[in-house]
Amino acid sequence: MLELTFTTEEIARTRFAISPLWETVAARMQLSRPSPSPVHRRWAAQVAPRVSGRDPEWPLLAELVPPGARRMPALVCPVPARSMPDLERELEGLRAQTPEFVRTSLDMVPTAQGPEVDRLRDDPVDCLRRLSDELTAYWETAVAPYWPQVLTLLESEVLHRARRLAEGGVGHAFGDLDPGIRWKDVTLHVPSRTADGRRDLDGRGLVLTPTAFEYPGVWHILSPLAPPTVRYPARGLGTLWEGRSAPVPEALTGVLGRTRARLLAELETPAGQGDLVRRTGRSKASVSEGLTALRRAGLVSRHRTGRHVLYTRTGLGEHLVESSGTSDGR
Numbered sequence: 001m002l003e004l005t006f007t008t009e010e011i012a013r014t015r016f017a018i019s020p021l022w023e024t025v026a027a028r029m030q031l032s033r034p035s036p037s038p039v040h041r042r043w044a045a046q047v048a049p050r051v052s053g054r055d056p057e058w059p060l061l062a063e064l065v066p067p068g069a070r071r072m073p074a075l076v077c078p079v080p081a082r083s084m085p086d087l088e089r090e091l092e093g094l095r096a097q098t099p100e101f102v103r104t105s106l107d108m109v110p111t112a113q114g115p116e117v118d119r120l121r122d123d124p125v126d127c128l129r130r131l132s133d134e135l136t137a138y139w140e141t142a143v144a145p146y147w148p149q150v151l152t153l154l155e156s157e158v159l160h161r162a163r164r165l166a167e168g169g170v171g172h173a174f175g176d177l178d179p180g181i182r183w184k185d186v187t188l189h190v191p192s193r194t195a196d197g198r199r200d201l202d203g204r205g206l207v208l209t210p211t212a213f214e215y216p217g218v219w220h221i222l223s224p225l226a227p228p229t230v231r232y233p234a235r236g237l238g239t240l241w242e243g244r245s246a247p248v249p250e251a252l253t254g255v256l257g258r259t260r261a262r263l264l265a266e267l268e269t270p271a272g273q274g275d276l277v278r279r280t281g282r283s284k285a286s287v288s289e290g291l292t293a294l295r296r297a298g299l300v301s302r303h304r305t306g307r308h309v310l311y312t313r314t315g316l317g318e319h320l321v322e323s324s325g326t327s328d329g330r
Contacts (some may be wrong), residue, residue, distance in 0.1 A: 002191075002192045002195055002198075003199065004201060004206065006170075006201065007203070011170055012205070013205025014170075014207075014210070016210070017082070017208070019079075019085070019209055020087040020139070021080075021094070022211060022231060024087070027138070028138060030044065032068070034069075038213050039215055039237050039238060039240070040213065043240075043241050046145075051142060057134075057137065059134075060120065061131060064076050070193055071194060072109060073105040074101075074223055074225045074226050075093075078090065078097070080093075080207075087139060090324040102224065103124070149275065152272055153237070154212060156234075156236065156310055157210040159270045159310055160269065160312070177208070178232045179231075180218060200266075201228050202228075206227075206229070206230060207227050210231075210242060211231050214233065217231065236269035247265065249265075249321075249324040251284065251324045259280070260290045264299060264317055270310040271310060272310055273288060301318055
């Protein structure tokens, strides 16, 4: 168990970030398992046939992120400098890594081996361009077709954390990041298979990256080569592929009507209007009218994140749902 103790300065420098590049790498890890997580079974059933037997098309990626990888060189997936970069911006950062950084990164992970890795050591500039092309190809095959709904999930998670921070401070925002993560006495306790004990953040703060594809489990980066980072599964993964409807208590239906009650129940995690149309089976006009009514009643709030508009329950909305018999959860 890692223990990351924060100073006031480090709390101020802590931020959330979404990483399309990490999701690409995590999708690779998920599909390389003998049996993907049940949460991702529907997605894996569609995508696995598209990537099966194609490792010769992305040989460098295959050696750097082999099946069952527990560690990977920092060069594979640089920590994003911005909160919501697009994939191309992240790949620019990957291609810009210096030869010294690449070789040091490889030296720190002895399991990174193979002829392609040897070529990477000898000619980092050319091989980073190839790795960028391989990651782009993998992204287009395994992630891009599903990215709008994945991005909505990740943006919803960041919005949820911002709301919890506003309501109860850092401990409230960090206290339920993952069942294995605990916040106590300004210390974040993070499960780890590769490290143990107290680690200093060296005044750099922490980058928290919610992830859709790496589940279950938590990944961390604690290295002089990159900002301290913890990657953890986003809330609501159970709804990402399955289209599961949240239960709607009859008491809530009696107060609000069936459509508005269903919408409020579905906002267990923040969601966009289109996603609510898909999940509830209601028309776009009906969902829009219901959301407007819930906003006027102070039960739902509206937030813009990048190009998307997400709706989320207010504190009053949460209280109403919970007191009607539905509890919040993953």
